[in-house]
Amino acid sequence: MNEFYLKVYEIVRKIPHGRVSTYGSIARCLGSAKSSRLVGYAMNLSHQYDPSIPAHRVVNRNGLLTGKHHFATPTLMQELLEAEGIVVKDDKIQNFEKVFWDPCKIL
Numbered sequence: 001m002n003e004f005y006l007k008v009y010e011i012v013r014k015i016p017h018g019r020v021s022t023y024g025s026i027a028r029c030l031g032s033a034k035s036s037r038l039v040g041y042a043m044n045l046s047h048q049y050d051p052s053i054p055a056h057r058v059v060n061r062n063g064l065l066t067g068k069h070h071f072a073t074p075t076l077m078q079e080l081l082e083a084e085g086i087v088v089k090d091d092k093i094q095n096f097e098k099v100f101w102d103p104c105k106i107l
Contacts, residue, residue, distance in 0.1 A: 009049070
């Protein structure tokens with residue numbers, strides 16, 4: 001497994017229940033601000049690598065569920081977020097600023 005991906009998974013596992021982070025904030029926290037796309041690739045592979053990684057908690061910088069197509073069903077990402085109390089409307093996290101978790105402030 002790619003070392004960068006393993007570091008991404010380590011951070012994603014720390015995202016608290018009921019909170020979300022972004023591809024870009026995770027990349028910045030790893031000292032690789034221009035690697036948000038790589039974080040997305042890591043999330044896409046996370047389902048195969050370790051299904052317990054909470055990939056549903058990683059969204060784009062605007063709170064959009066851009067990774068939803070990589071889940072078992074197109075609605076599963078939203079369902080998992082809503083089960084944690086996060087409100088999603090039209091594939092977008094509502095009150096995004098309130099539920100956003102910045103890994104750089106924690107780690």
